Amino acid sequence: MSAVTLRVDNLKVWYRTLRGDVQALDGVSFGVGDGELVGLAGESGCGKSTLGKSLIGLDASMRHVGGTVELDGKELPIGDPARMSGFRFKEVSIIPQYAMSAMNPTRRIGRMVAELLESRGVRSAGVHDELLRRLALVGLDAEVLDRYPIELSGGMKQRMVMVISTLLNPSLLVADEITSALDVSTQKAVAEALVDFRDRDYVKSTIIITHDLSLVYQIADSIIVMYAGKLAEKAPTDTLVAAPRHPYTRMLLAALPEVGVRHDTRRLEGIPGSPPSLLDPPPGCRFRDRCPLAFAKCAEQPPFTEVAPDHLVACWKAS
Amino acid sequence: MLSLEHVDKRYRVGTFGGRELVAVRDVSLAVRPGEVVSLIGESGSGKSTIGRMILRLTPASGGTIRFDGDDVAGFRGARLRAYYGNVQGVFQDPFSSYNPVFKADRALELLRGPYFAGLDDRAWRARVAASLEAVRLDPGQVLDKYPHQLSGGQLQRMLVARALLLDIRLLVADEIISMLDASTRIDVLNLLGDLKARGLGILFITHDLSLGNYLSDTAVILHRGEVVETGPTARVFGRPEHPYTRSLLASLPQLHRKWDRTGAVRGPAGEGG
Numbered sequence: 001m002s003a004v005t006l007r008v009d010n011l012k013v014w015y016r017t018l019r020g021d022v023q024a025l026d027g028v029s030f031g032v033g034d035g036e037l038v039g040l041a042g043e044s045g046c047g048k049s050t051l052g053k054s055l056i057g058l059d060a061s062m063r064h065v066g067g068t069v070e071l072d073g074k075e076l077p078i079g080d081p082a083r084m085s086g087f088r089f090k091e092v093s094i095i096p097q098y099a100m101s102a103m104n105p106t107r108r109i110g111r112m113v114a115e116l117l118e119s120r121g122v123r124s125a126g127v128h129d130e131l132l133r134r135l136a137l138v139g140l141d142a143e144v145l146d147r148y149p150i151e152l153s154g155g156m157k158q159r160m161v162m163v164i165s166t167l168l169n170p171s172l173l174v175a176d177e178i179t180s181a182l183d184v185s186t187q188k189a190v191a192e193a194l195v196d197f198r199d200r201d202y203v204k205s206t207i208i209i210t211h212d213l214s215l216v217y218q219i220a221d222s223i224i225v226m227y228a229g230k231l232a233e234k235a236p237t238d239t240l241v242a243a244p245r246h247p248y249t250r251m252l253l254a255a256l257p258e259v260g261v262r263h264d265t266r267r268l269e270g271i272p273g274s275p276p277s278l279l280d281p282p283p284g285c286r287f288r289d290r291c292p293l294a295f296a297k298c299a300e301q302p303p304f305t306e307v308a309p310d311h312l313v314a315c316w317k318a319s
Numbered sequence: 320m321l322s323l324e325h326v327d328k329r330y331r332v333g334t335f336g337g338r339e340l341v342a343v344r345d346v347s348l349a350v351r352p353g354e355v356v357s358l359i360g361e362s363g364s365g366k367s368t369i370g371r372m373i374l375r376l377t378p379a380s381g382g383t384i385r386f387d388g389d390d391v392a393g394f395r396g397a398r399l400r401a402y403y404g405n406v407q408g409v410f411q412d413p414f415s416s417y418n419p420v421f422k423a424d425r426a427l428e429l430l431r432g433p434y435f436a437g438l439d440d441r442a443w444r445a446r447v448a449a450s451l452e453a454v455r456l457d458p459g460q461v462l463d464k465y466p467h468q469l470s471g472g473q474l475q476r477m478l479v480a481r482a483l484l485l486d487i488r489l490l491v492a493d494e495i496i497s498m499l500d501a502s503t504r505i506d507v508l509n510l511l512g513d514l515k516a517r518g519l520g521i522l523f524i525t526h527d528l529s530l531g532n533y534l535s536d537t538a539v540i541l542h543r544g545e546v547v548e549t550g551p552t553a554r555v556f557g558r559p560e561h562p563y564t565r566s567l568l569a570s571l572p573q574l575h576r577k578w579d580r581t582g583a584v585r586g587p588a589g590e591g592g
Contacts, residue, residue, distance in 0.1 A: 271502035
């Protein structure tokens with residue numbers, strides 16, 4: 001990957017709660033190359049959705065504590081909703097987790113799209129032909145524009161939202177768990193559409209947020225694994241799956257049942273324990289309490305460093 | 320132990336109930352003691368409806384469901400209570416299976432009146448502790464807590480413990496691990512594997528083929544309410560015969576094996592569009 005589209009540097013985003021700050025994203029740094037499709041994987045509460053949301057602008061409960069996000073060389077004003085709205089949809093776009101509720105239920109889809117475009121100062125007639133072309137590409141009839149969202153199946157809604165989100169060719173697309181509610185065959189079609197949109201330069205870079213490593217393995221160029229608000233490992237997809245270096249990544253992969261693996265012949269093991277509370281997280285490596293390799297030095301936070309080309313790991317034992 | 324013979328489920332739909340929707344059509348299957356049968360299907364395949372009919376949460380429209388040879392549809396009063404002493408269900412969302420107003424262990428406490436009225440406090444507590452330990456929960460950690468203070472994995476295991484309290488013989492497990500994280504999911508699966516070794520029959524309902532494969536002896540593939548393929552799990556996954564099973568397996572994302580890229584980006588046939 002030569003040119004870098006997105007650069008995130010030491011980003012910290014916390015949630016304000018009555019009991020204190022939840023340090024959901026605590027010093028995250030990575031880059032996404034031009035045309036790169038990155039899978040962002042992790043378990044519930046690891047901060048992956050917070051990271052995705054941070055890139056398109058914070059909501060009221062989130063606080064930008066530090067760090068920067070740079071897109072195409074310009075710094076994104078992620079903490080400033082008013083300025084951020086100039087970037088959203090045009091430069092950065094998101095396909096939210098629940099496409100079911102992403103569209104206005106009281107409007108026919110075509111009218112909703114036109115209103116959305118006009119609210120961003122774009123003449124809808126000018127992009128209508130392109131809209132039809134892209135609908136055809138994801139296997140939807142132009143006739144869906146005359147329907148209400150409720151008349152579409154889950155997979156159709158998901159593809160519709162995908163077309164709307166990328167209509168203005170954003171530099172960065174964040175796809176948040178967009179296939180988790182779908183059946184396997186629909187899931188494959190939606191995942192392949194993401195690759196297709198990248199191949200056709202509708203989007204420059206894509207971040208796919210998911211809990212399902214085997215799904216991103218199919219389509220991503222590289223994978224980032226998050227744990228408890230920090231990045232654990234980032235590597236090219238095949239390296240991450242075949243030769244992971246972080247103990248968490250290894251244990252997570254070992255806990256996934258695959259077709260052909262059976263309980264009576266090969267018993268898989270989970271990861272004992274649970275992640276620390278992010279309300280007041282302990283210092284040092286956050287995986288320490290569950291890690292079989294932990295030693296005294298883990299009381300100190302390991303840096304997220306390159307152990308091989310494009311392979312970054314936050315673990316003292318990995319280098 | 321459990322057998323379904325030509326079971327149907329039809330719903331009246333439409334504004335005046337004028338149309339008929341067939342959710343389950345002519346399904347026959349059996350679960351023997353110590354056997355795990357995976358019921359695998361996509362959304363709308365009727366898999367949960369079958370589980371609900373077995374648990375008598377909804378009546379079958381045709382066919383017979385038998386437990387030890389007796390038609391379950393005829394069970395009333397004491398016989399129905401005895402049936403629930405043998406057959407229990409655990410469902411997908413552990414958070415909505417509990418009443419958030421009460422402590423989580425009330426789910427266990429509620430069984431005491433109908434099933435364990437003769438037990439004194441000490442014997443009851445010992446029994447609760449034993450069933451919690453059987454699902455590898457520490458009673459000290461999970462008793463006297465509200466549902467929001469426990470994790471999804473803990474709540475789900477507590478529901479299995481509740482079923483074990485009754486010494487059940489058949490568990491209907493409807494997507495019980497779909498909402499759990501990968502690192503804790505396998506613990507619940509292994510637990511089911513241990514219970515199977517102790518003779519529990521399990522109907523494992525899932526949309527996820529790789530989870531259906533890990534435990535089960537027999538796989539039943541459902542499509543739009545009908546059984547399209549059934550057989551020993553290794554055979555169904557290794558040499559699928561029905562085109563639908565083959566297409567399901569081909570779309571399943573697997574580690575270490577990449578999809579054949581179709582190139583064309585299209586929804587599945589029959590999805591409309």
